[in-house]
Amino acid sequence: MTDVVIVGAGLIGMLTARELHAAGLRVTLIERGASGRESSWAGGGILSPLYPWRYPDPVSALARWSQQRYPELLAEIHAQSGIDPEYARSGLLILDDGNDADVTAWAKRFDTQLETADAARQCALEPALGMPSARAWWLPEVGQVRNPRFVKSLRTALERQGVQFVEQRAVTGFRQQGERVTGVDTDGGFVAADHTVVAGGAWSGDLLRATGLDLPVVPVRGQMILFRGRPGDVRRIVLDGGRYVIPRRDGRTLVGSTLERVGFDKSTTESALAELSTAAARLIPALGACELEHHWAGLRPGSPTGVPCIARHPGFANLYINAGHYRNGVVMGPASARLLADLLLNRPAILNPAGYATDKIDG
Numbered sequence: 222m223t224d225v226v227i228v229g230a231g232l233i234g235m236l237t238a239r240e241l242h243a244a245g246l247r248v249t250l251i252e253r254g255a256s257g258r259e260s261s262w263a264g265g266g267i268l269s270p271l272y273p274w275r276y277p278d279p280v281s282a283l284a285r286w287s288q289q290r291y292p293e294l295l296a297e298i299h300a301q302s303g304i305d306p307e308y309a310r311s312g313l314l315i316l317d318d319g320n321d322a323d324v325t326a327w328a329k330r331f332d333t334q335l336e337t338a339d340a341a342r343q344c345a346l347e348p349a350l351g352m353p354s355a356r357a358w359w360l361p362e363v364g365q366v367r368n369p370r371f372v373k374s375l376r377t378a379l380e381r382q383g384v385q386f387v388e389q390r391a392v393t394g395f396r397q398q399g400e401r402v403t404g405v406d407t408d409g410g411f412v413a414a415d416h417t418v419v420a421g422g423a424w425s426g427d428l429l430r431a432t433g434l435d436l437p438v439v440p441v442r443g444q445m446i447l448f449r450g451r452p453g454d455v456r457r458i459v460l461d462g463g464r465y466v467i468p469r470r471d472g473r474t475l476v477g478s479t480l481e482r483v484g485f486d487k488s489t490t491e492s493a494l495a496e497l498s499t500a501a502a503r504l505i506p507a508l509g510a511c512e513l514e515h516h517w518a519g520l521r522p523g524s525p526t527g528v529p530c531i532a533r534h535p536g537f538a539n540l541y542i543n544a545g546h547y548r549n550g551v552v553m554g555p556a557s558a559r560l561l562a563d564l565l566l567n568r569p570a571i572l573n574p575a576g577y578a579t580d581k582i583d584g
């Protein structure tokens with residue numbers, strides 16, 4: 222018997238485990254594959270929503286709380302695991318978009334540093350930039366993390382602290398007794414728990430259907446490509462027309478990403494490769510001469526407006542949900558995990574939980 226069983230060991234499940242373990246609970250994560258190998262591995266690791274002002278305020282509230290916590294959190298996990306998640310404050314340069322009034326009002330509301338940058342300033346910030354625009358937005362505080370390393374370091378740190386990982390084991394259902402769930406059925410047997418948390422990413426909607434809840438979380442495929450360059454060739458995260466580049470410390474640069482509703486299909490396509498390569502050459506022409514090292518796809522846990530569900534299940538007193546983070550699970554993760562733990566432990570919550578209830582996520 223464990224205090225809490227968490228279904229899914231992506232970033233959301235693992236960060237939730239960290240919070241609950243820190244509060245003194247015995248936590249078991251059950252993962253169908255290998256931990257942190259789905260969306261949390263595939264993503265870009267930008268610690269900000271793209272065009273953050275376009276999202277509902279509950280997304281910005283989670284993102285802002287996490288952004289303030291991230292440097293310290295990553296330093297802790299690095300020290301606990303010995304694996305560097307490669308946090309870097311590279312800033313975010315947004316070349317398009319922007320109704321001034323909306324953008325500045327959002328920055329004020331969320332106490333976010335924001336500057337306008339003319340063409341000369343854009344080129345100074347990112348000398349490799351292809352075509353500066355007449356005016357851009359510059360968010361100097363935005364950081365990034367190398368998410369494949371982040372999930373690895375988090376998994377290692379949690380295991381060292383005594384969190385239990387059960388991998389290659391799929392949860393097949395929830396055992397119910399009146400208004401409580403007594404644990405989960407898996408393809409390797411029953412696991413009893415006082416509390417159950419669903420953090421199954423894109424699979425959460427399907428998982429929860431068995432509990433009578435129709436949570437609108439569906440897979441949204443995202444394809445990315447990776448170029449191999451030299452350290453310092455590209456310095457900033459640059460976003461234009463929905464396409465972005467993310468420079469890593471070792472000279473690799475990611476370019477993303479597509480948004481495709483094709484079910485649970487993680488294959489890559491030639492058309493996306495061509496489209497992302499074109500975007501890369503437009504944003505940073507020097508990438509055209511770099512070796513294309515990798516092309517992959519991941520399944521985001523898509524929710525209608527990007528607001529995740531962080532809540533107790535309406536039908537069961539001890540069943541919780543932390544799912545539907547769509548394009549921003551990395552940046553929202555720490556706050557989302559803390560809020561879920563606050564609810565489960567009946568503590569004062571870091572943010573008003575009302576906006577993340579099961580009936581709120583479809584806008």
Ligand SMILES: Cc1cc2nc3c(=O)[nH]c(=O)nc-3n(C[C@H](O)[C@H](O)[C@H](O)COP(=O)(O)OP(=O)(O)OC[C@H]3O[C@@H](n4cnc5c(N)ncnc54)[C@H](O)[C@@H]3O)c2cc1C
Nearest residue numbers: 229231233253259261264265266267392422443550551552
């Ligand atoms: C191309 C791309 C780019 C992205 N870029 C960014 C970015 O720059 N910044 C950002 O903040 N976010 C980004 N994201 C989004 C972010 O990656 C996700 O929101 C986040 O990783 C979701 O985490 P999760 O733990 O909910 O899901 P996942 O990482 O998918 O984890 C869910 C886990 O649950 C497991 N599971 C499912 N069903 C079961 C079952 N029945 N039994 C046991 N285990 C099960 C799965 O195997 C999986 O490991 C990006 C995503 C993609 C695809």
